[in-house]
Amino acid sequence: MGSTCILRCVSLVLDGLSKRFGQVPALDGLSFEAPRGQIFGFLGANGAGKTTTMRIILGVLRADSGTIRWGGTLHDSLPRRVWGYLPEERGLYPRMTILEQLVYFAGLYGVPRDQAAREARAWLARFRVPEFADRRADELSKGNQQKVQFLAAVLHDPEVLLMDEPFTGLDPVNVALLREAFLELRDRGKTIIFSTHQMDAVEAMCESVAITDRGRVVVGGPIREVKRAAGRRMVRISIDGDHRLEWLSEVPGTRLIRPGIDRTEVELDAGVDPEAILAAAIARGAHIRHFEIADPSLEQVFIDHVGRPADEELTLATVPAEDSAA
């Protein structure tokens, strides 16, 4: 048994998953490996098949073809408690108290009631909301309900956590709390797979990613390799009093791709020395505050492969002039 096999045996391996809903293909030979004990970013535009993939892993949907293995075992031979799931569509029983529902969900995964209650109170305390235990779900804000749903997904101590857009709808404080919980669970050996449109969260937390488009993985692997494989180099530069950097057009082989007040991203053609930009700035007498030679951002990689930003639906479409005049 070689090292590749050992890695595959401990990873979550999706191999050639296909799924159609009527005439509509949702997954088209989707494959990736998520290493055990890592946080894995599962990226794709809306409709790319992320939720369908998670539902198939959970056994809620059946794939038309393909296999899923966890630690070398086919997923439908594994008990449900291996998985913890935070769905994108959030919901709780509105009239039940938080403690009752957490105990209920954990009970379905085989956790005894008293143990579930103890764990639930401990988690609520860690999320700084111990008083939620005896409150009904419909008395909580959406964000707080979301935290409870996260607890429902982790209370039975699953090996793999599948989190569908876990940060959507949370304020920055709760995003930070959830990120901290992710990292702690990762440190306890849990494997976390989460989908999101927030590329900064992926870059900050994930070791590996898979970017999907139209039901297949277009690029995947460790983040650093994914970025390097893009074959592009970037310069991030910040100059006091000049955020337009209009003089860059005079430096051959450079393209300003993301202007910013604080920091500007410049893409370099192959063979162009990044120091040419530095030299041009110094020659103009600019006060350089920041200069960084970097790989492209994950968002840039995403756009390269998918052809549109991950959250394209959240931006306004361009309206033709005659339409807007009308």
Place this chain on the structure above:
Amino acid sequence: MSRSDPLMPNTLIVARREYLDRVRSRMFHVSTIVLATLAVLVAFIPIFAKAVDRGTTTRVAVYSSDPQLRATIVANLGTFLNQQHDPGRADPYALTAASSEDAARQSIDQGAADAALVGERAPTGRLDFRFYTGEGIAADRSQLINVGTFFIAILDYTSLNRRAPGQAFTFPTLETVAASGPSTGAAPLDSADFAGRRILGIVFVVLIFIILVIYGMWVAAGVVAEKTSRVMELIISAASARQLVIGKVLGIGAAGATQYVAVLVPSLLALGLENRIATALFGPGDAISPSLVALAPPLVLAYGAYFVLGFALYALIYAAAGSLVSRPEDLQVMALPLSLIAIGGYFQAVLALSGGTAGFIRFASYVPFWSPFVMMTRLTVGRVEPGELVLSYGLLVATIAVTVVIATRVYAAGVLLYGQRAGLREVVEAVRHPA
């Protein structure tokens, strides 16, 4: 290959949640009080009927092939029956002679008489009576006529003994035959028992309709609520569709049973006390034959089995129907066909109580969706062969077994559909290729 989760303990965990969620709700408390009040009122119907009945006249057509006996019955039985009644009121009984036994029976069908009494003298001298009851005759009046036949036999013996002394008195025989109703042509029932059973029949047909349709709709509404609140997304990954469907049916069924007991106990008490209440209100002459005498233990067992099996069948389908809609307002439309089938069963049961088409009623009592209504009614007021009962239960159980599989598959596919109603093709596809 799909994961095969054991039914327990998750089914019981789901059932427990569903049960507690229902019985703790304000709607449950209010509906239990309203239903219990209504049931007690229904149980007191015989007393209300008695209040109305006191002023009516029961018409009895009398026939005997012996003209002298016929004249004796008409003259003396009428006097005997009408001897105790309030002056100023019409006679409670009116007896008329009929030209033949058939004519006497036809007068019931034509509405000219409420009952017919045929008396014949056996070669031994014993009087044999046959009492044909129509649907409008009250139980206590039937009983009094029964007593009256004994009085006639004594009169007849006295008159015969005067002519031929030394002959011993022989007790008359009486068989009661339902001239109309589901037991037409069947072996006779005791008339008091028959009347008591009809009241029970009405009560139980109403109760089983409530259980099947109202509690069934609870199941469907529960599924829709889980979809609407999106909590379905969490539970469908934590438990299998089979565990969820069966747990929901068990839990809501148990909640329904709790309400049922809460409704039934006061109404049974009312039925048990109706005779005393009638006696206190109207005097000892107007006692009511207690309806509960008809509630024999085997009948209770048979009722219980139909209630449980009927609810299981309807609730499974309601659960599947609920999974196919995303909004509570769409549920009524989705559940309408099943509700119509239940209403069809209800009306056939009512027909069976009041003498419907015998052949079709018999057929309907085997059809699984109708047998809880119709066979239960036949058991209540008619005669059912053991083989018929086995066939009815067997078909019902087999249908439930098939329905569990189909409903679970529809549910598993339906609960993941949002904002769209599944077409027939999607439903068939889900049943053929489950997740």
